[in-house]
Amino acid sequence: MEGTQSLGVDGSPQAEESEQESAGGPGGQGLSPGQREVLERCLHTLTHARNDSHTLAALLLITRLCPANQMDHATLRRVFEAVGLGLPARLLVTALRSNSGAGLPPEELLSLGAALLAALSTDPDMATHPQLLSTVPLLLGLIANGLSSVPRDQGPAQTTQGTAEGHPSQTFHGNTSDLSKKNPNQVLKDEIKSGADQSKPRESEQHHVSEEPIKAEGEESRSPASDLDEAVAIDCYQVLRAVCGSTHGPEKLLARGAVPALCSAVAQKRVQSRQRGLPLLGHLLSGPIKPKAWSKHRAELSSLLASLADEFSQASDQRRLEMCALMTQFLPLPEGAPESEGLKSVGSQLWAGLRPMIQSKVTPAQLGDILVLSACLLDLFGWAPVGPPKLCCLLVNRACVEVRMGLEVLPSMEVSLDQQNILGACYRIMEAAMEQACCQEESDEPSEPRTAIAGLSLQQSKQVLGVLAEAFSAIIYYLQQVGAGRHGDPFVFATFRCLCAWLAEETSCLKDDILALLPVLIGYVRSQREAGGQAEGLASWMSEMSVADGPQGRAWTAEGALRYLLPALCHLSAEEAPRQLLLSQGVPALLTDFLRRGWEASRGAGGKAGSRDPSMETACSALLNFVVTEPDYVREDACFASLQSFLNDAFPVALHKPQLLVMAANFCTLGLMIGRLTQAPAGPAGMGQHRFFSAALGFLLGALSGPDPGPGQLRVSAAWQDWWHEVGQLWALALQAFGACVRAQPAVARLARDGGWLAEVLGLLGSCSALPDSQIQGALEEALVALASHCPLCRADIASCMERSKGGSIMSMARLQRVLAH
Known part of the structure; x- marks a missing residue:
């Protein structure tokens, strides 16, 4: 399997063939009888090891005598479960702590621990284990800053996993100086000779990691080099890649600081950071966590993007073609993208590199990458x-x-x-x-x-x-x-x-x-x-x-x-x-059902x-088209009765919400346009429609405001002013529909008079010398003509207003005057 490492006798990682190429069958059938016998004895020792020295000895013997490419997946899984995650975590911590007294150079402990973690992470269950996840911050620190990322007198940054999950702040328990001098086969023989009855099974490594590290007498603190060994870097990336590929892996890496660490590693332009770190970060940013990553680590990602854009603009034609897919991964989403001159500069650089490619002859695959990058840039800029x-x-x-x-x-x-x-x-x-x-x-x-x-x-x-x-x-x-x-x-x-x-x-x-x-x-x-x-x-x-x-x-x-x-x-x-x-x-x-569901969801x-x-x-506009053009359908189809019932309930709520003024205007107009085609229903439905008409009249009156001070032009009220370009025509259509409702339902005229709406409108028109535009005048005149024509009391009120008015805007309504004259 890709990235699987076996350990040589010196603890160094050795790449093995992929799992798919292994010759083993169930139970390790790729091994000889002698190898299987040794393997079973080693597995017994791993399972019953009393300390880390015995565990390492058995593990080293397994890797020497039973190569991984000869073991099937089930056998490898047995080895992985026997070794556990506590040992490699303790090796890493011990390597990076001062005065650890482990007996081996920190570099070798680090190599051994990273190789073990890399091998274990190839198992999907191991890759999601809390113990392995608790080592992620340490591995990220290593690839970002080398060995200098962890203070020499402290353990790695604590996570919230706790010791119950095998926290890596525990240290290696075993004298590896013995392993460096003694044949590991002899260590294994000594352990087996002692007998299973004298070997107490150790506790689960999930709950017991180790005691304090054993010091070699007279040993001094060592300072590992800050440059990370290439093999260790490969193992670190193998672990991170395995975690990223697990369920919710990207979220777990984001929470543990993977984005800034990978940005830092890539910025240092090491070979492994470019070959493994950059693709890993690109994969992280290609999924659902991209918005969170940009929100949380905007500065780091912006800096990396600028660096990649510089590289893109200076690259050869072939290299730019290869980088198109990469650049797409590192662009922010349009929603929440940082607005800065730096980002605009990135866009300019990328388009400068794209232009010749858009005009050139390329393969279909290359054209696809060009078009995807172009689409992302269009979305952004x-x-x-x-x-x-x-x-x-x-x-x-x-x-x-x-x-x-x-x-x-x-x-x-x-x-x-x-x-x-x-x-x-x-x-x-x-x-x-x-x-x-x-x-x-x-x-x-x-x-x-x-x-x-x-x-x-x-x-x-x-x-x-x-x-x-x-x-x-x-x-x-x-x-x-x-x-x-x-x-x-x-x-x-x-x-x-x-x-x-x-x-x-x-x-x-x-x-x-x-x-x-x-x-x-x-x-x-x-x-x-x-x-x-x-x-x-x-x-x-x-x-x-x-x-x-x-x-x-x-x-x-x-x-x-x-x-x-x-x-x-x-x-x-x-x-x-x-x-x-x-x-x-x-x-x-x-559409009616959509309105109902949308209103319920919005509330x-x-x-x-x-x-x-x-x-x-x-949706209201589309329904209004049907109501205006298909009156017979509106009268007969039950959905419009249902729509009217919905508007009777929703409109009185919407009109009191300033942010919903446009919605309220749509509800009001649509309800009045339906009302002009139907008779007033009896019972509760009639009461609901009565409330609707009362609310509609008050709402429409609220759009107008008299001059201040003294006679002058009628104005659109301040609450409506910012929305008038959207609701002006709806307001005029609603007043025209109100006039039609007066003709269809005489009770509406009485409601307008008894509720004070008519008096308010006549007062405004009598005190104003002019109206803002012909649309407002036409709408008001249409409503007044309907009231004067179908309600004698309203007619008398309007005529009285015109008699009292001297120069008021109501005198400019010629059609209304003609109606009153007859």
Whole structure:
């Protein structure tokens, strides 16, 4: 097995053949009868050894007479269990303590202890044992600073494991000077001769490590060299690699200081730190612990990244190609990335090295690494540092070609993991390009509009959209072939997510293909919601890839797929043909349930409304499209009665939360638009709707504020001012819907008058000389006209106000005056 070490008679590590190549079978059948007999006697001695000297003697004899490549895994496991982890831990501690009196040079004790730990760590159970984990800080100190990492008069840094787990602060118990003079075979014979009846089994090494070290008379303290022996370094990395590969191993290494120690080791540019330490650190930073690592050790990782970027920029073309995958591992995630000039400099250096590679002819594997690194840099820095427009177009084109080749020319529906990683990077490049190509910016030349991709011209933008359309056509084809049995595949989710990013911006291109795919997309959304918490594979992938659930950056939930599709549903529900298809798929009921679940989740266990959720606002917009355009469907479908009931309960809670003002405006408008199409229900439902209308009138009135001081222009209130660009149109539509509710439900007019809403509005209009804009005037006039037309008492109040008003803004409402004149 890779990294397995056997010990020579002098205690030095000797590499053996891999476990897979060993000739042994069960019980060590690769050994001769004589070897097996010796092995069994040695194992007996290991198990019943009274001190560390006897343990070492038996172990050294085993490695001399029974090579590891002749023993099967089960036999090796017996040796590992017999030796235990306490001995190598004590050897390391003794080597690094002053005046240990162990009888051997500290370098040899260190070599022996590290080699034993390395061999033991190849067993998966040993690699996760608390005793072995307690040696990790010591091993990290050795690879970071050599032998000088541990004070000469102290043991290694204490961990929280405690002596009950065989803490390595205990020291080696045995006179190794005897071993250096006496034949280990003779030591073993002496032990066997004493008889098993005279050998008391030692206690478990998990609970008893040793007493104080035995000193050789007259021995002086030794100072090991600070430079770590290469063989010891290899053994240290073997142990760390084994721990990292275990369950929760990365978290355990992070907690024990692995990141700063490995950064320090790599910075010293030793051979083993580059060959073993850098890949190990890269592996650590490629998993779920990356955000924690960057948060906890930002300075060390930033310094290492800057050093690697310097190396990348100065490397030869071939070396830069080889380093692309490495650089991807060491880049921080966009969320929580440190904003600094140093990080921006890193981005500039990496793009400078990438540009010629993007333009050159490379192998498919090399292109894949280039695209993955490019996607990571786009996530971090956007398009600004990429380069000239032609290079940006070329990068997008290469990503789109890769997607077409990967999805259209598949020999089967299975995509290899490497190809999934590359295509996932291409998706991110396409998403970034889509956002920018559709975002025109004004330029100095009106005839030549620019986009945010470093001065991309309109013609170049059209070209980018053209190649994107071809790639998305391939994505549509791929998703059409995916069966329901693969809905839990993370790659299918990544493909779905990319298409949703396209549909959020562009629904007119490939319209027929999109319409044909809509049932598939909605079916995929439903399968994800039905899977719920059982979709552990996808949830784990989302966490490992640090993929947020939707553009709002929420953690992954069963609603994740629907959140990505919502912008497209909002666009498509505004068009006749797609809307009819969405109705046939029951999308309004899907959106209603999404709102209900989202509201319950946002309130949490404490029952308090939480933070803003733009996805819920988007769902309201899509439902509003159905309510405006499909009145008959709204009257007949039970989901809208359920929606109204939900709004009756949720809206009064939301309107009192300043952070939920946009949500409240959506709830208010949607509820009033549904109310205009239905009759007031009887019983508790009618009381709930009565409360809704009362809350809605107060909420809408709160948007306006009179001038201060004296007559002047009516203003938008301070609480609404910052949100007016989002809620202004909703407010106007809600007032228009209120007017329609007055016509459908006469009781609403009485509510407006008796509740004081009408008097408040008339007071504002009478005291203000002008209204802010025609939208506000039109909305208010629509509501007043409805009240004047359907409620005699309201009509009288409005007429009285107009008679008293001299120059008030109500006098500018010509339509209202005409209604009152008749």
